[in-house]
Amino acid sequence: MDFDDSPELNHISPIRSSKSQIDREGKGFGSNLAKVLTARSNASVRDPGPPPDSGFKAWTQALMGHLVLFNTWGMISSFGVFQTYYTTELGLNPSAVSWIGSMQMLGHFCIGMFSGRMLDAGLFYWVLIPGMISASLGMFMTSLCTQYWQFFLAQGVLNGIGCGLQFTPSMSLVSTYFSKNRSVAITIVASGSATGGLIYPTIARQLLPQIGFAWTVRVMAFLMLAVGACYVSLLKPRLPPRKTGPLLELSAFGELPYTLYLAGIFFACWGSYFAFYYIGSYGVDVVGVSYSTSVNLLMIMNAIGLVGRIIPGLLSDQFFGPINTLIPSTVLSGVILYFWAFVKTEPGLYAFSIVYGLITAGFQGLFPAGLTSLTKDASKVGVRNGMGFAIAGLANFTGPPIAGAIIQRDGGRFLIAQIWGGCMVLVGSVILVLGRLVMTGKKFRVRV
Numbered sequence: 001m002d003f004d005d006s007p008e009l010n011h012i013s014p015i016r017s018s019k020s021q022i023d024r025e026g027k028g029f030g031s032n033l034a035k036v037l038t039a040r041s042n043a044s045v046r047d048p049g050p051p052p053d054s055g056f057k058a059w060t061q062a063l064m065g066h067l068v069l070f071n072t073w074g075m076i077s078s079f080g081v082f083q084t085y086y087t088t089e090l091g092l093n094p095s096a097v098s099w100i101g102s103m104q105m106l107g108h109f110c111i112g113m114f115s116g117r118m119l120d121a122g123l124f125y126w127v128l129i130p131g132m133i134s135a136s137l138g139m140f141m142t143s144l145c146t147q148y149w150q151f152f153l154a155q156g157v158l159n160g161i162g163c164g165l166q167f168t169p170s171m172s173l174v175s176t177y178f179s180k181n182r183s184v185a186i187t188i189v190a191s192g193s194a195t196g197g198l199i200y201p202t203i204a205r206q207l208l209p210q211i212g213f214a215w216t217v218r219v220m221a222f223l224m225l226a227v228g229a230c231y232v233s234l235l236k237p238r239l240p241p242r243k244t245g246p247l248l249e250l251s252a253f254g255e256l257p258y259t260l261y262l263a264g265i266f267f268a269c270w271g272s273y274f275a276f277y278y279i280g281s282y283g284v285d286v287v288g289v290s291y292s293t294s295v296n297l298l299m300i301m302n303a304i305g306l307v308g309r310i311i312p313g314l315l316s317d318q319f320f321g322p323i324n325t326l327i328p329s330t331v332l333s334g335v336i337l338y339f340w341a342f343v344k345t346e347p348g349l350y351a352f353s354i355v356y357g358l359i360t361a362g363f364q365g366l367f368p369a370g371l372t373s374l375t376k377d378a379s380k381v382g383v384r385n386g387m388g389f390a391i392a393g394l395a396n397f398t399g400p401p402i403a404g405a406i407i408q409r410d411g412g413r414f415l416i417a418q419i420w421g422g423c424m425v426l427v428g429s430v431i432l433v434l435g436r437l438v439m440t441g442k443k444f445r446v447r448v
Helices: 019-025 029-041 056-071 073-077 079-088 094-110 112-120 124-142 148-175 182-190 192-234 250-254 256-272 274-287 291-303 305-320 322-342 346-373 378-409 415-440
Strands: none
Touching: 056 073, 056 148, 056 182, 056 192, 073 079, 073 094, 073 148, 073 192, 079 094, 079 192, 079 274, 079 291, 094 112, 094 148, 094 274, 094 378, 112 124, 112 148, 112 378, 124 148, 124 192, 148 182, 148 346, 148 378, 182 192, 182 305, 182 346, 192 291, 192 305, 250 256, 256 274, 256 322, 256 346, 256 378, 256 415, 274 291, 274 322, 274 346, 274 378, 274 415, 291 305, 291 346, 305 322, 305 346, 322 346, 322 415, 346 378, 378 415
């Protein structure tokens, strides 16, 4: 399936078009709206020149990308709050509840296969605006839910699709503004998940006891709308639309570094994210902490990610490159998951949350930068990133429910699931090392 270029608009001004002109052309409101949105999508993108790599406009795009991740990945990173609430207060099955958060993750990453191509085709706002509305609507509908299937459709499916429509094109758009500072810019964007993962659980902790579940979730949804209005207004595509091109560029999988990189990311994501879902449940069920403390643990794990993303991004740009910096973070994430099994006290839980949140943030922040670095043609960054994020989405969709099923099968004990998670992350690390060797051979001082 190919996408054609949006029409050139240097001779068209939808805002100034008179009613008589519209009537003569036989175009109604829908066509005029299409012109407006397409004009915005292609504004100021002819002959863009090299990436500015700095300056007010470029860093503004990075900040707006941060807010996109605040609304999308940040909300999903907060699912541990809902996981604990649904299982303890509503009595739902832990593994079944995990599928709600996993469905969010699937939509968040896998819709990128399509929404990323929309950026390349010059239709950025056609996915960004509906995505922002859908994600907010999903949370508004969640506030009305009382049964499992309702939560699954509203929070899992609708919110997940809305997040997916926004995430990949926004991440890819920001990357087109940067070259030397790309890793820092993308980690600034990715750190939006840490900011959102701090703010949204804070809202839950403060408001749940006072106004109840329904209005707490509505407050979150209103915040999503307000933040969304900000980045919808300020995000601006830089590159001209690509005239034609496939929806999926399957030939990319013929590049061994790209394929091995995504295989490694799949296994690393498969095992690493379930800690964010289950740290609260582990605290309540195994250690015996309060629900409020379980929320604090998730907040700390997400908040420390601000530091854990920015510092590796700086090291990547200044010294090592994204893939070289990513691999140690991934290895350490797998090792730390093993040590989770030894945590039996509340102070130990806080220590684990800090260390794991800090280290795994490096992986979460750098894997998009590493993926972008494997695409040399900037006009294809949307579609290739979208395919890569879809692979990560499949891992995130199945990983936490598998861990939940293991916990349930083992009578509520977490040990086997923790070992499984650590092993999967380390398998991913080995594959990432293999991909790096394919790119550079045995030359260890090569920056990639």
